[in-house]
Amino acid sequence: MNDLKCKNLSMTFTNPQTGAAVEALKDINFTLKKGELLSVLGPSGCGKTTLLNMIAGFINPTAGEIFLGGKNIDGPGVERGMVFQQGALFEWLTVSENVSYGLRMKKTEKKESQRLVEKWLDIVGLKGFDNTPIYQLSGGMQQRVALARCLVNDPDVILMDEPLGALDALTREKMQSLILELWKETGKTIMIITHSVEEAILLGERLFVMAPRPGRIQKEYNLPFSQRGLHESLRAIKQDSEFSKVREEVLTMIWDMEEEIMGRA
Numbered sequence: 661m662n663d664l665k666c667k668n669l670s671m672t673f674t675n676p677q678t679g680a681a682v683e684a685l686k687d688i689n690f691t692l693k694k695g696e697l698l699s700v701l702g703p704s705g706c707g708k709t710t711l712l713n714m715i716a717g718f719i720n721p722t723a724g725e726i727f728l729g730g731k732n733i734d735g736p737g738v739e740r741g742m743v744f745q746q747g748a749l750f751e752w753l754t755v756s757e758n759v760s761y762g763l764r765m766k767k768t769e770k771k772e773s774q775r776l777v778e779k780w781l782d783i784v785g786l787k788g789f790d791n792t793p794i795y796q797l798s799g800g801m802q803q804r805v806a807l808a809r810c811l812v813n814d815p816d817v818i819l820m821d822e823p824l825g826a827l828d829a830l831t832r833e834k835m836q837s838l839i840l841e842l843w844k845e846t847g848k849t850i851m852i853i854t855h856s857v858e859e860a861i862l863l864g865e866r867l868f869v870m871a872p873r874p875g876r877i878q879k880e881y882n883l884p885f886s887q888r889g890l891h892e893s894l895r896a897i898k899q900d901s902e903f904s905k906v907r908e909e910v911l912t913m914i915w916d917m918e919e920e921i922m923g924r925a
């Protein structure tokens with residue numbers, strides 16, 4: 661029903677310095693079914709953020725189309741929620757002012773807004789932090805706020821660009837668990853971009869490894885680890901042999917791509 665479909669998607673930029681055409685993405689095709697969790701991995705410059713920004717409706721593709729639930733996407737919309745790397749919150753506003761931002765835009769009644777904000781703060785583990793300003797929170801807590809701010813609007817699709825990129829290893833692992841929990845609880849469609857091979861393999865039931873110039877999907881994996889992560893320790897999963905085998909394969913693939921890019925540069 662609410663499938664996200666990218667059809668023959670291409671994006672060509674002009675390099676502002678040289679005037680040369682940059683094929684950021686070329687002929688991307690995939691369908692993400694409702695409730696699927698997709699992670700996207702690839703070397704710097706392979707078009708990950710461009711792809712996400714097009715699905716968010718921030719930029720229009722030079723060719724191709726994107727559909728959500730059969731409806732053509734041609735701009736931003738509340739049915740697609742975003743979570744960015746740290747720094748996208750309003751620093752001087754409180755946690756609840758940040759989380760209720762979208763609800764205020766929608767003119768949600770105050771009592772209902774309060775109820776929703778409290779519900780989501782509780783779910784992401786920030787009960788009691790309603791009146792704390794963002795700048796007083798740790799990085800991990802700020803990303804919990806970012807997740808609550810997205811989820812409170814009940815989007816069909818959640819788009820995340822390196823959401824855990826700025827966190828230390830331990831906080832990051834806790835947040836990976838939270839993302840899996842939220843995925844299970846809400847049944848939302850999630851697309852997450854990450855630079856971490858381990859994180860991509862752990863979180864994605866589908867994983868796209870992208871390659872650059874032109875930006876494209878090099879290989880797709882279907883993986884069991886996100887399902888397992890719902891009831892097994894993430895630490896244990898990361899140590900098992902099946903996980904290591906996929907990690908080595910993906911690392912080698914990305915390493916080879918980086919070598920090729922360096923060779924060409």
Ligand SMILES: Nc1ncnc2c1ncn2[C@@H]1O[C@H](COP(=O)(O)OP(=O)(O)OP(=O)(O)O)[C@@H](O)[C@H]1O
Nearest residue numbers: 673674675682684703704705706707708709710711
């Ligand atoms: N607005 C723009 N104008 C010109 N070129 C752009 C623009 N945005 C992106 N590009 C180019 O498109 C390509 C893909 O960029 P993109 O930011 O999508 O890569 P990425 O995979 O997200 O990289 P990273 O892992 O470093 O975040 C790059 O070559 C980049 O320089």
Ligand SMILES: [Mg+2]
Nearest residue numbers: 708709710821
């Ligand atoms: Mg990027």
